[in-house]
Amino acid sequence: xxxxxxxxxxxxxxxxxxxxxxxxxxxxxxxxxxxxxxxxxxxxxxxxxxxxxxxxxxxxxxxxxxxxxxxxxxxxxxxxxxxxxxxxxxxxxxxxxxxxxxxxxxxxxxxxxxxxxxxxxxxxxxxxxxxxxxxxxxxxxxxxxxxxxxxxxxxxxxxxxxxxxxxxxxxxxxxxxxxxxxxxxxxxxxxxxxxxxxxxxxxxxxxxxx
Numbered sequence: 001x002x003x004x005x006x007x008x009x010x011x012x013x014x015x016x017x018x019x020x021x022x023x024x025x026x027x028x029x030x031x032x033x034x035x036x037x038x039x040x041x042x043x044x045x046x047x048x049x050x051x052x053x054x055x056x057x058x059x060x061x062x063x064x065x066x067x068x069x070x071x072x073x074x075x076x077x078x079x080x081x082x083x084x085x086x087x088x089x090x091x092x093x094x095x096x097x098x099x100x101x102x103x104x105x106x107x108x109x110x111x112x113x114x115x116x117x118x119x120x121x122x123x124x125x126x127x128x129x130x131x132x133x134x135x136x137x138x139x140x141x142x143x144x145x146x147x148x149x150x151x152x153x154x155x156x157x158x159x160x161x162x163x164x165x166x167x168x169x170x171x172x173x174x175x176x177x178x179x180x181x182x183x184x185x186x187x188x189x190x191x192x193x194x195x196x197x198x199x200x201x202x203x204x205x206x207x208x209x210x
Contacts, residue, residue: 013078017056020079024058027196030188031115031142032062034200038140038182039066042202047137050110052102052129053117057083060092073097073105099125103132113140116198119166126165130175138204139178145169145185145197169199178203 049063054072056079063070069091074080075098083094097105099121106112112133118126118141133139144166174180182202187194 009078009081013076014082017076017078017082021056021082024056026189027116028058030186030190031198032059034142034184034186034198035059035113035115035140036062036066038184038200038202042138042182044111044138048107048110050105050112050136052112052114053120054083054094055079057087057092057094059113059115060087064089064091068111071095071105073102099128102129106132106135108135108137110136111138111140112136113142115140115142118143118172120164122165134177134205136205138181138202139175140200140202141172142198142200143167143172145199172199172201175203177206179206 045067048069048071049059051057051059051063051070051072054060054074055076057072060070060072060083071093072080072083073095075096077096080094080096087094095105114129121129130139146166146168180201181204183199185197185199188196188198
């Protein structure tokens with residue numbers, strides 16, 4: 001997929017980005033907080049973050065705060081154009097790309113992040129993305145925590161999510177070629193109002209520890 005399409009971005013696509021920004025006031029703070037805590041716990045420093053399915057680039061500022069170079073990729077051109085206009089600091093880049101393009105953006109030592117993305121990807125798309133990440137030093141996956149403890153309300157909200165591929169949490173217990181070095185669950189928007197159960201996992205290559 002090329003990033004050079006010149007067609008005007010339709011108003012409805014710009015409106016969708018604006019609505020996502022509004023909704024992010026509810027769903028984003030807990031996710032960013034979980035990631036910041038994970039970075040602190042793991043002691044990650046000095047690498048490049050590749051934010052796969054970055055949307056309007058909400059993670060860009062946190063990445064720079066943590067001292068990382070950042071590249072966000074997403075198939076939504078309206079979201080990428082918004083992000084480019086909002087986040088202009090040095091060390092921040094954005095590109096229009098879909099699952100089949102991910103490998104073109106990965107370098108050895110990168111940390112990749114799929115933050116609320118996997119439930120939007122079919123099994124084939126998710127497998128394609130994960131197979132592109134073998135040069136990475138680590139992979140974060142944050143997504144719905146769907147298990148037997150999930151409440152009826154939580155399950156209903158997950159079923160109504162526009163992502164059509166909410167998977168059982170056991171699907172993320174391990175990734176081929178990686179081991180899980182960090183796992184935590186949290187609630188969105190907060191512990192006192194747990195509308196969604198989420199998990200934050202970090203995986204490191206097995207080959208780096210043999």
